[in-house]
Amino acid sequence: MPGNPDGAVTFILLSYARPQNIQRIIDAIMKAESCDRIILSNNNPHIDILKYIDPAPEVLEVIQQREKWEPVKRFVIARECESEFFVCIDDDLFLTSRQIDLLVEQLRADPSVAHGICGERVQLVGKRYKLNLGITNFSGEVDVINRAYAFTRHHVQQFFELMEYLGVQDPRQLGRGDDILLSFSGAGRPRCHDLGPLEGCPTSDQEGIALWREKGFFEQRVKKFGKLSRL
Numbered sequence: 140m141p142g143n144p145d146g147a148v149t150f151i152l153l154s155y156a157r158p159q160n161i162q163r164i165i166d167a168i169m170k171a172e173s174c175d176r177i178i179l180s181n182n183n184p185h186i187d188i189l190k191y192i193d194p195a196p197e198v199l200e201v202i203q204q205r206e207k208w209e210p211v212k213r214f215v216i217a218r219e220c221e222s223e224f225f226v227c228i229d230d231d232l233f234l235t236s237r238q239i240d241l242l243v244e245q246l247r248a249d250p251s252v253a254h255g256i257c258g259e260r261v262q263l264v265g266k267r268y269k270l271n272l273g274i275t276n277f278s279g280e281v282d283v284i285n286r287a288y289a290f291t292r293h294h295v296q297q298f299f300e301l302m303e304y305l306g307v308q309d310p311r312q313l314g315r316g317d318d319i320l321l322s323f324s325g326a327g328r329p330r331c332h333d334l335g336p337l338e339g340c341p342t343s344d345q346e347g348i349a350l351w352r353e354k355g356f357f358e359q360r361v362k363k364f365g366k367l368s369r370l
Contacts (some may be wrong), residue, residue, distance in 0.1 A: 147175040148243055149222035151213045155183045157230045158191040160340055164228055169196060170236040173226075173243040176200070178216055182208040211310045211317040217295045224250075225295070227288045231340040234287060238334040245332050246289040252325030253294055255284030256334055261364050268361045275337055280328040283319050283364070290321060297324035305366060316363040323367045 150168050154161050161179065168174050180202045181188035187203075194201050204212070213227045224246060228234060234242070238256070245254045258281030260271040274281055301320045307313050313320075322329045 147222055148173045148224045148226055149175065149217070149220050150177045151216050151225060151227045152177065152179045152230070153208075153210060153213055153227075154179065154181045154186070154188050154191075154230055155207075157340060158183075158186050158188055160230050160233070161188065162192045163233060164230065165192060165196075165199065167234060167236050168228075168239060169198070171239040171243075172236075173240050174198065176222070178202065178220075180204060180208070180212055180216060182210075182212055209311070209313065209315075209317070211313045214295055214298050214317060214321070215310050217292075218299065221292075223292050225288075225290055225292075229286045232286045233338040233340070234334075238337075241334050242287065242289050242332065245330065246291070249330070250291045250293075252327050253284060253321050253329040254289040255281075255287050255329060255331055256337060257286040258282070258284045258329065258331040261361075261368075268365065270361075274331060276333045276335075277331050278333045279331060281322075281331045282328060283322040284329045284331060285318055288318065288321060290324070294321060294324040301367060304370070305363060314363075315359045319360060319363050319367065323370070 152161065152164060165177060165179070168177055175198065177199045179188070179192070179199065182204050184204055184206060188201065192201070217225050224243070226239065226243060234256070242254060242256065256275065258274045260274065261282045262269045262271070298320050301323055302310065302313060
């Protein structure tokens with residue numbers, strides 16, 4: 140894929156089960172001052188994403204995948220880009236243009252770690268992990284960031300090194316937890332930022348659409364977190 144000048148921000152969006160949300164997210168990114176390039180990957184080949192968006196803007200590149208992909212695809216795409224900075228926004232979150240620019244500002248101010256707007260803490264209690272999920276409207280360190288992600292090319296490189304450490308050669312076999320690998324890819328814990336009220340899609344917790352409602356979702360994640368935390 141062609142690259143961007145140093146310092147430019149590439150936005151990577153994924154569409155799977157909420158194609159109706161994508162245009163609104165694209166519109167907000169387009170109005171953000173930090174917008175340089177948008178890559179939209181349709182990870183569900185059974186849906187024609189072009190029926191839901193206006194593909195006209197020159198900064199927008201649409202990729203129609205021929206087979207289903209998990210969220211890890213955003214990092215596969217980022218690895219093929221020459222951009223220095225990346226932002227990914229889940230398809231159930233509607234950030235404003237201003238919130239997007241503020242998130243990018245945080246990344247530029249401290250590119251040593253990944254940045255986000257929602258997170259979780261993971262605490263080992265005895266021999267089991269206790270999860271504190273859905274931390275929002277908070278500024279500070281968390282263990283894992285969710286829903287929106289601002290990161291650098293270096294973090295992408297570290298991401299795939301961590302995946303190799305987990306014994307995963309093919310990204311398709313990673314399973315749930317790409318946000319966990321990203322969160323471990325920096326020089327320290329990722330940072331969560333209070334950017335004001337957040338608007339989410341009503342389907343964000345709907346069974347059959349929301350990934351976190353899948354059976355075994357948290358078990359997969361805890362296993363990855365435990366192994367990476369021992370590094």
